[in-house]
Amino acid sequence: MNVCAKIRGALIAFTLPLAFMNISHAQDQVPITIVINQSPWFAGFQTVVGQYQEKTGNTVSLDVNPFAGSLEKQRSAVRSKESPYDILIMNAGFFIEMYKGGFLSPLNDIDPNFALDKDLYTFDDSVYWDPSTNKIDAKTGKLMSVPINPFIPILHYRSDLYAEKGLKVPETWDDLLANAKALNNPPSMYGIVQRGARGTFDVTYDVLPYIWSYGGGLLKDQKAGDYSIIVNSPETKAGMEMYLKLAKEAGHPSTAGQTQANVLQNMATGKAGNIIAVLAASIFDDPNQSAVVDKVGFAPPPHAPGFQSSPGLGHWLGGIPKNIPGDRQKAALAFLNWFQSKDAQMAYAEAGSPPVSRAVLESDLGNQPKYRWMKALSKGLTTARLPFFIPESAQILAITELGFNQIISGQTTVNDGLNNMAKEMEKVMTAAGYKAPLLPDLKD
Amino acid sequence: MYLSSTENGRSASPEGLVENVSLLSLNRDRFWRNLTLAPAIVLFLALTVLPMVNLVVLSLHDIDWAQGLSSWTYVGLKHYASLAADSLFKASILNTLVFSTVAVSVQMVLGFALALLTSSIVHGRLFYRTVFLLPILVPGIIIGAIWKLMFSFDFGVLNQMAGAIGIMPRDWLGDATYSLASIIVVDIWHWTPFCFLLLLASLETLPQDVYEASDIDGATSWQSLWYITIPLMLPAIAVTFVFRLILAFKVFDEVYLLTGGGPGTSTEVVSFTIFRRFFTEDRPGYGSAMSVTTFALIALMIIVVSAVTRRKGSTS
Numbered sequence: 198m199n200v201c202a203k204i205r206g207a208l209i210a211f212t213l214p215l216a217f218m219n220i221s222h223a224q225d226q227v228p229i230t231i232v233i234n235q236s237p238w239f240a241g242f243q244t245v246v247g248q249y250q251e252k253t254g255n256t257v258s259l260d261v262n263p264f265a266g267s268l269e270k271q272r273s274a275v276r277s278k279e280s281p282y283d284i285l286i287m288n289a290g291f292f293i294e295m296y297k298g299g300f301l302s303p304l305n306d307i308d309p310n311f312a313l314d315k316d317l318y319t320f321d322d323s324v325y326w327d328p329s330t331n332k333i334d335a336k337t338g339k340l341m342s343v344p345i346n347p348f349i350p351i352l353h354y355r356s357d358l359y360a361e362k363g364l365k366v367p368e369t370w371d372d373l374l375a376n377a378k379a380l381n382n383p384p385s386m387y388g389i390v391q392r393g394a395r396g397t398f399d400v401t402y403d404v405l406p407y408i409w410s411y412g413g414g415l416l417k418d419q420k421a422g423d424y425s426i427i428v429n430s431p432e433t434k435a436g437m438e439m440y441l442k443l444a445k446e447a448g449h450p451s452t453a454g455q456t457q458a459n460v461l462q463n464m465a466t467g468k469a470g471n472i473i474a475v476l477a478a479s480i481f482d483d484p485n486q487s488a489v490v491d492k493v494g495f496a497p498p499p500h501a502p503g504f505q506s507s508p509g510l511g512h513w514l515g516g517i518p519k520n521i522p523g524d525r526q527k528a529a530l531a532f533l534n535w536f537q538s539k540d541a542q543m544a545y546a547e548a549g550s551p552p553v554s555r556a557v558l559e560s561d562l563g564n565q566p567k568y569r570w571m572k573a574l575s576k577g578l579t580t581a582r583l584p585f586f587i588p589e590s591a592q593i594l595a596i597t598e599l600g601f602n603q604i605i606s607g608q609t610t611v612n613d614g615l616n617n618m619a620k621e622m623e624k625v626m627t628a629a630g631y632k633a634p635l636l637p638d639l640k641d
Numbered sequence: 642m643y644l645s646s647t648e649n650g651r652s653a654s655p656e657g658l659v660e661n662v663s664l665l666s667l668n669r670d671r672f673w674r675n676l677t678l679a680p681a682i683v684l685f686l687a688l689t690v691l692p693m694v695n696l697v698v699l700s701l702h703d704i705d706w707a708q709g710l711s712s713w714t715y716v717g718l719k720h721y722a723s724l725a726a727d728s729l730f731k732a733s734i735l736n737t738l739v740f741s742t743v744a745v746s747v748q749m750v751l752g753f754a755l756a757l758l759t760s761s762i763v764h765g766r767l768f769y770r771t772v773f774l775l776p777i778l779v780p781g782i783i784i785g786a787i788w789k790l791m792f793s794f795d796f797g798v799l800n801q802m803a804g805a806i807g808i809m810p811r812d813w814l815g816d817a818t819y820s821l822a823s824i825i826v827v828d829i830w831h832w833t834p835f836c837f838l839l840l841l842a843s844l845e846t847l848p849q850d851v852y853e854a855s856d857i858d859g860a861t862s863w864q865s866l867w868y869i870t871i872p873l874m875l876p877a878i879a880v881t882f883v884f885r886l887i888l889a890f891k892v893f894d895e896v897y898l899l900t901g902g903g904p905g906t907s908t909e910v911v912s913f914t915i916f917r918r919f920f921t922e923d924r925p926g927y928g929s930a931m932s933v934t935t936f937a938l939i940a941l942m943i944i945v946v947s948a949v950t951r952r953k954g955s956t957s
Contacts, residue, residue, distance in 0.1 A: 269920055276706070294923070299708035384795065384810065394815075395903040397921055451794045453904040454815020468795060519709055591922045599729065599906070606817055608905035 226528035228256035229283035231515075232274065234267035237461070237477040238346050241550025248544055249535055257532060264288070265397045275300035280518040283529040286345055289323065289510045290398040293333075294588040296326040296341055301516040303339035304533075307526045314537045316556035317344055320512045321420075321583035333420075333586055342514035343533040344553040348475045349508035349581045350406050351573055355380065355470050356494030366496045370407070370439045373471065373499045377447035380470030388447030390469040391440065393605040394456045400605065401597040402511055403473065405584060408436030409507035410500035415597065415622070416633070419586035424631040426622050428597070429615040429639050435501070437604065437611055444605065453606035465489065473498050475511060478570040479549030495570040497577035508581045512553075546571075589629050596621045612639040693936075700929035720930035730931060732906035733914040734938070736821060740910060741889035744828040749882055751829065752836025757866075759837075760844050770841070777834040785898025788827045789814070792899070814900050817907035824908050827895050832888070836881050843877030844870070879950035883943055890939050911935050 231246070233239065239261065246257050260282065262270055268291055274280040275295065287295055295301050304311050313324065325338030332338075352373070354366065358380055367373040377388030392403045401415075408414055413433025417425040427433060444452040447470075449463065461477050463469035465487040480486050481493045497506040515536070517529045535541055542554035543562075551574055552558055558578075563571030585593070600618035603609045609617070616638045626633035700721070703714045724730055759769050776784075791798050792813040800810035813823045847870065855865050871878075893912040896902060902909040902917075915935065919928025 265921060272920075272923065275709070276711070294706075298706035299710070300706070393904075395901050449794075451812040451815035454794070454812060454820075454900070456901075463795065466796075592924070595917060595922045602903050603905040606815075606904035606907075608817060608907075 224254040224256065226253070226255045226531050227524045228258065229525060229528045229532060230258040230260055230281060231284040231286060231532075232260045232262070232267055232270050232282040233286040234264045234288070235261050236264075236346075236348075237475060237480055238348070238550040240479060241545055241548035242345070244548035245536065245541055245545045245550075249532060249541070253531075253535070255528065255531070268397070271295070275518050275520060278520065279522075280520045282518065283521055283525045284532065285516050285518060287342070287514050287516055288398065289320070289348075289512050289514075289583060290402075290585060290590050290594060292323065292342065292514050292516070293326075293585060293590065295516060296328075297331055297588040299328070300519060301341050302519045302526055303341055304343070304517065304530060305340055307517065307523075307530045311340075311530060311534065313340065313343065314539075314554065316539070316554045317537055318347055318512075318553050318555060318578060320344060320347070320510050320514075320581075323510070323512070323583055324514060333583075342516040343537055344512060345515045345536070346513040347551050347553050347558075347574065347578060348511040348513065349574070349577050350403060350473050350498050350511070351476050351508070351570065351577060352496045352498050353464055353472045353474060353477065353481070354494050354496065355489065355492055357489075357492040358470060359494065366494065367499045369502055370410070370443070370499045371502075374439075374443055374447060377443060377471055381447040383450065385468065387449045387463065387469050389443050389471040389473075390449045390455060390460050390463040391444055391452050391473065392455050392457055392460050393444070393452040393602060394454055394459075395598045395602040396456065397598070398511075398594050399457065399598060400601045401594055402509055402584070404437065404440055404597075404601050405509040406473065406498040406507050407440045408433045409509070409582070410498070410504045411436035411439070412501075412504060413437075415584070415593065416587075416626075420583075424587075424626055424633045426619045426626070426633050426635050428600075428622060429612075429619040429636055431639070434611055434615060434639055437601075437615065439501070441605065441611070453602055464493065476551050476570055476574060482549075482567065491566065495573035497573055497580070505580045506577060508577050509584045510581045587629075587631070589625055592625045593622055596625070610641075612641060615639055696929045696932055699925055700933050701926070703926045716926065720927045721934065723927065724930060724934060729906060729909060729914055729917075730911075733902075733909040733911045736906070736909055737890055737892070737911045740821065740825060740828070740892060741886055744825045744832070745882060745885045745889050747825075747829050748833045748836045748885060749878065751833045752838075752881070753840050753878070755833070755837045756841040756844050757870075759841060773837050774834045776831050777838075779831075781831075781894035782898065784827065784831055785894065788823075788830075788895075789899055792823055815904055817904050820900050820904060820907045824892075824895055824899060827899065828889065828892065831895070832885065836885060839881045839884075840874070840877060843874050847873050875950065879947070882950075883946050886942065886946065887939060890935075890942070 233242065243259065246259060249255065250257055260270065267286070268288070271282070271285045271287065274282045274285070275298070285295065285301075313319070319325070319335065322333050322335040322338075324340060324342050324344060325333055325335045326341045327334040327338035330337070352367070354376070358364075359366070359376070362379055364376045364379060365372070367376055373389070379388070380386060381388030393400050405414075411432045413427060413430050413436050415426075415428050417423040417427050449455055457474060460469070460472050460474050461480060464472045464477070465480060467488045476495070478493070478495065482490050484490050498508050500506045515533050517526050517533075521529075537554070539554060539556060542552040542557040546552045546557050546562060546568065551570070555575070558571050558575045562568045563575070584590070596618055600614050604611055604614035619635055623633050623635050701715060701717060703716050705712050705714070755773055759766060759773065762769060790796065794800060794810060794812050794815060797813070799813065803810060811819055813819050851869055851873070852865060855869055860868070891912050892910050893916065896908050896910050896913050900908040902913050911931075915928055915931045918924050918931055
């Protein structure tokens, strides 16, 4: 063998693995676009998407919008001849209209062998839909989506101030009230800052843990098909009064005007002792965005004595539209399949977003101070429930967003506000064909 | 060829011939005029009338989706009948009327005053014009962000200034007492330059000889303003007022960005309610009925304002 042959051999030996490496990173799916909203967990999702692109060579574009804007875009996309989006990131409040409208492709229609990872949360079975009964049903339904984010409201408290004042992490609303009062020193510090502003699914989402944990709610038992309206029940009233008591005695003077951004801003700037919000650990532990780095503790939302913590599921699901070509559907499913893997979920958590894999959420990672929110989230998820099982959620939310905000702003009394909401909800539910009996009006 | 008209019974006299030729020329003119106008008319019909007709048709239907397909159910005037019982719509109409009337009136007065001041400035006129016009050049989203920060209860410059002189902070956007007034202030800041620009343009075209004559007659500045400037500018004032009123009635971005219609219904305006009903609640039929009704209200408002200003103009 001459020198040239040796060099040639060495070159081949050196470049062959590189060539294979390139093949393994070559794009094997068509590019996809994901429509998603801007949330505190978005940065983590973006990081994971970047990793997917690096590892597979596939291209993923993100169309990022505000909450309501994302919903509009999703509706327009699935109702057009061909959706510009390949994955819809749908919120707990609105995904059912996508299922019921027949806009999504069942995932096993795209790939009969696809299955959800056994460790993934299914969030009240909200990934399944039975089109014959128009109901969520894990037994008879088809797999329609893959969980993307496990959001529930979590109590964020100032752990440094709790330690300083010898306060215990609250179990009940009364405990929280006592703690909030102990920290309340307006205007430099509010005991608690609550979201009370109207939006698409804003104040309702934040009031639900209060009213559910007193045994109240909006509709009695949607899962079991009981649509009795209980928004003006004495139990709902008790929950609402606790919300107002916290606001009045230890809360922000402008609770009715507080948006999620305001609530998070108050905590990040050190002006809030407690907040109940979707997980925002990545913001509060980022020195570029927060004055309370490593000073925030996390716990499930408190509850009334004798009840359990009752956070509402505000999770996000990824679905694939029916009105896109097969190669795009396959590419979208390939991403979702990768996303649900343990490695991707681990990377997702490490990037600061809460994972949807129980295996990761309950892993040893949660023992590290950086991931101290994991235990609170996994504990909260055990009692979390889905706010809506019906596609009329948008109309119900329009009523409750206004109604709760009117009560919080003092435009109406608790009784009148809840009674009015009940009557308007009854109209919507009856018009949609549900049996939705009303309770007698609350009286002073 | 021209003589063929005689066969149709027209006069063959020279006068008749001239008449026929000019008629033919007129017809040809009319034909070309119509032909050249046709693209604009087609475009107008396609972009204005068709969507309006579509909106009216939509307002008479309910739309449901199943299996990815829409089904339209004719419901007649049901949506229009429901409007009367819609407390949010009623609140939004009332708020919009208050908002548009107050905001536009103040903008007109300020715009007119600024136009008068600027037209009387000899040095630096261009500078002042540019400065006064700046707010209208700022995009709505930036205006929302700027004012939201300024109005912020905890971090806003307004409350910090108030605090510095011992005044308790106010919840400008979260308290129903101040929220609509705060939105009006932002709108005045944003749109006064529009009134200023239109009124200034009109002011600069006024005939100077009238003022010279009034000077000779010994009229004071106030008399010149009251008896010459305002009457001469009335058509421009009316057009600016109506134009701004229409725009103010459609206010959306300021409300969307600053208060989201709250607290309660205190800043709910009609465009925002339509947006909610049509898009967020996904009720296109009902939302269309709201849009058609609002369109009718604006049209009525324009007719009334135009009639009043025309009468005022003829009296002057």
